[in-house]
Amino acid sequence: MSAVAGDLLVFERDTASRVAGGRLEGLFQRVVVIVSALVLFVIICCALFAPWLAPHNPNTIHLLNPYTGPSAHFPFGQDSAGRDIFSRLIYGARLSLLGPAIVVGLAFVLGVPLGFLAAYRGGFVDGLISRCFDVVFAFPPLLLAVVIVATFGASFMTAVLAVAITYIPLMGRVVRSAALVERSKTYVEECRLQGYGAWRVLFVHMMPNIARVLISQTTLYFAYGLLDLSALSFLGLGAQPPQIDWGGMLENANQGVFQSASGVAFPAVAIVLLVVSLNFIADWALDYQSRKAGQL
Amino acid sequence: MARYLAGRIVMLIAVLITSTIIIFILLHLAPGNPATLLNGGHPPSPATLKYFNRLYGLDRPLPIQYLIWLRHLVEGNLGQSVATRTSVSSVILPRIGLTLFLTIYAVAIMVVIGVPLGVLSAVFRSGPTDFLASVGSLTLTAIPTYVTGVVMAVVFGVVLNWFPALGGGDTGSFLTRLDHLTMPAIALGLSSLALASRITRSAVIGELEKPHVTGARARGFSPTRVVAKHGVRGALVPVVTIVGAQVGYLLGGAVVIEYAFGLNGLGTLLVSSVQGKDYAVVQAIALFITAEFLIISFVVDLLYGVIDPRVRLVGRTA
Secondary structure (H helix, E strand, C coil), rough: CHHEEEEEHHHHHHHHHHHCCCCCCCCHHHHHHHHHHHHHHHHHHHCCCCHHHHHCCCCCCCCCCCCCCCCCCCCCCCCCCEEEHHHHHHHHHHHHHHHHHHHHHHHHHHHHHHHHHHHHHHHHHHHHHHHHHHHHHHHHHHHHHHHHHHHHCCHHHHHHHHHHHHHHHHHHHHHHHHHHHHHHCCCHHHHHHHHHHHHHHHHHHHHHHHHHHHHHHHHHHHHHHHHHHHHHHHCCCCCCCCCCCHHHHHHHHHCCCCCCHHHHHHHHHHHHHHHHHHHHHHHHHHHHHHHHHHCC | CHHHHHHHHHHHHHHHHHHHHHHHHHHCCCCCCCHHHHHCCCCCHHHEEEEHHHCCCCCCCCHHHHHHHHHHHHHCCCECCCCCCCCCHHHHHHHHHHHHHHHHHHHHHHHHHHHHHHHHHHHHHHHHHHHHHHHHHHHHCCCHHHHHHHHHHHHHHHHHCCCCCCCCCCCHHHHHHHHHHHHHHHHHHHHHHHHHHHHHHHHHHHHCCCCHHHHHHCCCHHHHHHHHHHHHHHHHHHHHHHHHHHHHHHHHHHHHHHHHHHCCHHHHHHHHHCCCCCCCCCHHHHHHHHHHHHHHHHHHHHHHHHHHHHHHHCCCCC
């Protein structure tokens, strides 16, 4: 799924929260969100405490038994070079979380102020910023990342920066349209009349009102960032060995998929679990915030 | 409409030119040069370097290089592949068919199944089926295409043996190709299908709640007519938006799917050219896919004008 689609999903969620049916509601939603948060917590713990949790060195090679299924010693089996899939999965959580975190961080730090500025200043500034965004939107998302990787060579950081470049304007555009709505409200005019500077109005007064969109958008972009980065790793254009991430594990396992399916299954399940959990959390954040807004 | 069309065409050309500049500059920034590459990665002697820089025109100023490149592009000369020492177009042309087939197939799956599914679940909403469909589509949208691809290749290609697990049926007839590309196309289109049906569902639900639909019901039109002519028509703008956005995503996703299934399309060539630093080929493929994407966005923009007459009047004083 692409991030452009993510923006539409937020629209879809907005519409869906106004019309009943087909949604996770009440107790069930709470259970789903708690489970999602647990999944996220476990994966973060794996990333933080990998050296203590992993039973084996993730890069130790056992060439005599490649593509071995689960055994007592190797609970998730062994990959093409006989390395322990379970330990690699735990270590892989590190880059698989760090990558999207940097992408989202950059999208936030650059996209939010740019989007705010475009909406608040309008006119020439808005035109300039929006045209710059349009240049990025002119390319299919994954393609631009691949070309950037082609330019600077395949590595984890290049892949992260390449994906981040496609997310900055996405975030900027969402913030811009949310801020445009806020700008026309009377409290912003009041702030201007008080003589507050642009940044004070933006961060102190407008920010709380668009926090709802920002939080859910950031969570979603984290999920899509993970999918994009895994896709790049899958193509061999992301993290390079001996670095470990889930997309790279998939690539490695895919080459021997007919010998052993467990190498594909575990990283795939890890990616899907994380992305689905993040989706549920984003959904809940949007709901929670709008309920709070409704009470005011 | 003519004015709207003209405006869109000017935009299309401007964006196309900008994208050629971006791709040109990006690949120019790449470290290394053909002389080093041909020398097996070792730094060549100054004389060799000078010879190859002259041969490939790298000794001219950058804007001139761009203009020359653009002129060649317009003439259909895409340069020479450093890897195969043949013209880029001869490397690319035989592969375009497969990629186009795969992408169109996936788009067709998304539109023909996804959109009607969304309309149906909007009409029969709030039941347990609709609930299951929502959870199912949320899960489907979260599964990356390459995972779907690998899982399908194992299940349907190897275990059940319904479809060929590898290859694109390059030499066969249309039907052979259809047979070979069915699994990749489903793998590519599945998450877009789920997404398209979700968006369609909520757009149609939103529309069905509007007074004009209640009005149509009150006038005694049949439920089918109310949904088809009044509900769906008003919901078309977000549906077209998501389909257009997803086509862009499918063009990028096709690269990954081709790689996963080992198909001889543009995507696998792009990946191997990136790894082999064959910049002329990377440039040409990137340009081709971007041009496809821009033309589709252009068509989507025109569709907005057809669907919603208000769009055509933007920028005109009433």
